[in-house]
Amino acid sequence: MKRYLIAILLCSCMFSACDKLLEVDQPAERLVNASVFSSDNTMNAASLGLYSLLRNLEPPHVGNASMYADEFVYNGPNADMRLFASNSLNSKSNFNYVLWRALYFAVYQSNQILEALPNSKNVSDAVKQRARGEALFFRAFAYFHLTNIWGDVPLVTTTRVATTSKAVRVDMDEVLALAEKDLIEAKSVLLTDYEGDEPYRVNRQGATAMLARLYLCQKKWSDAEKESTEIIDSKRYALPAPDSVFLGGSKEVILAAWNQTGFPAIGSVYIPTNFTAAPAYQLSPNLVGSFSQDDKRYASWTKSYVANGVTYSYLTKYKTRTAASGAASEYAVILRLGEQFLIRSEARANLNHFAGAYKDLDTLRRRAGIALLPIGLNKEQLLQQIETARWQELFVEGFHRFFDLKRTGRIDVVLDPVKAGWESVWAVWPIPFDEISRNPLIIQNEDYQ
Structure with missing residues (x-):
């Protein structure tokens, strides 16, 4: 636990460097590299600093995405949150900017580690390997969210601000291709075991689970089925009763966000x-x-x-x-086994492997104690059942519902009846005003100012 606290302090010290990410080159960046990665301890602390992103995706951002879709109705007084609930976002929304900043900070940290590794002579090979795997995982994790929220985004693979300050938005498929490459390599270098048996640091299964999620987003059905099957068939994870899924020690959790108290916000x-x-x-x-x-x-x-x-x-x-x-602690879940059954079910349905799709969905229905799927569903009906199952299983966990409606092309059909004046262009959020002010080469999304 102490190492996580060290990482939090380190993360705070480095955060100001991220503020300069799209501005001017900072010689101080090279000083940070030289001092942070001079030993196993400092490299490990830098890697742990990456995990601040997982905590940053807890409130308010998970709730904002749930309000933006159709999971939460917001009745509170916060004016900025009301923008998400009413789908009235503008480029000066504070929470929109804070989320963008947190995700690009993770990109910056990851790039910094990847650049420093070859010259970190006093760091052991084992620590280097883990650090590389974690940096690749988090860069992919950040870009997965950036593209799914804002669409085309700047693709930043260096810490040199002289380069990144002129970065332009690139096609999201190109960004996701890098995320795929990163996760494939992360999977090859990360270890299977957890540190201390708690799922707070990403392991090989975490990279595999995230790769399955990415392949689903890319509609690479065979690849999504393969990666989710690897998780399911490993037998390392299990499906406890719904009231135990989020408890500390849950065998379903593949990756959770660490917090000091053990009780998620x-x-x-x-x-x-x-x-x-x-x-x-x-x-x-x-x-x-x-x-x-x-x-x-x-x-x-x-x-x-x-x-x-x-x-x-x-x-x-x-x-x-x-x-x-005195009650048991809980995990703020990022990746879990239940999602993998849903990924495989959808992939199989799209591959016309209906029996397998049925089997996976019914596995979760048995866990929930509800009747199995009616036989004889056609492909469209089966995919609708899967969409509803994802909604019921994963609500207010990350950005699942918002991303699901977009990748399936059903966002307008679903949200138009429940969102007053819904517009198709709202499927992406506005690029923060501060970023465009720093770099006029970044073009705003349609119909935002």
């Missing part, structure tokens, strides 16, 4: 504090209504109450456990 931010009024973060009636009443996920992951004659539902995937209560 997501477990408290999205739960009401006043049960006599509408909650700030209300689960959408359509999402809640999609569950059957006997679904164990519905029972464990949602709760409801009545205020002023209106029934409101809220998120309880995390139970707001605290150290003071």
Whole structure:
């Protein structure tokens, strides 16, 4: 745990360098490289600093993406969050900029490590190998999110700001091709084992799971099936009951975001504090209504109450456990086995391997305690079942719903009926104003100012 704290301090010291990422070349960057990567301890601390990105994707950004899609209804007072809930984002939105900055900071950190490794003579080969694998994983992880949120983005593979300050947006397929290459190499160099048996540092299975997610996004169905099968057939992970998925020690979790207390912020931010009024973060009636009443996920992951004659539902995937209560800790989940069954089911459906697609989806339905799929579904009906299953299984975990609706081309069909004045151009968010101000070569997304 102490090493994670060291990494947090290091990360804070380096953050100002990221502010200059698209501005002018900073000689101080080379001084940071020289001092940070002079030993196993400093290289390891730099690698651990990458994991700040996973914490940064917790509140508010996960909630903002859920509001932007159709998972949360926002009833709170924060004006910037209301922009996400009403799909009224503009380029000066603070949370939009903070997320962009966090993702490119991870890119910057990853590039810095990759550049420094060949010249880090006092670092052992084992530490170098792990550092390279983690840097490649996080660069791919960041670019996966950048492209899925903003579309075409600058592709930055160096820390030299003289170069990056003139970076232009490139086709997202080119960016995702780099992410694919990075994850393939990360998978080849990362070890299978975890450090201390806790899933807080990415291992080979984490790179494999992320690669399966990327292939699904790219519609590379055979590759997605292959990578998800590798995770499932490894038997390293299991599917516990829904009320145990997020508990510390869960055998389903492939990668989780570390935090000092062991109790994720997501477990408290999205739960009401006043049960006599509408909650700030209300689960959408359509999402809640999609569950059957006997679904164990519905029972464990949602709760409801009545205020002023209106029934409101809220998120309880995390139970707001605290150290003071003496209850078990929880994982802020980034990657888990349940998603891999969903990836393989969708890949198989698109490969016309319907029996396999049925089997994978029914595996999760058995876990949820609900009836198996009706036989005789055609491909379109089966894919619709998978879409709903992903919604029910992965709601308010990362950006799944928003990304799913985009990659399947169904974002307009789904959101137009529930979002007043929905426009197709809102499928991507505005490039932050500050970035365009620094680099006028970056062109804004359509219909944003």
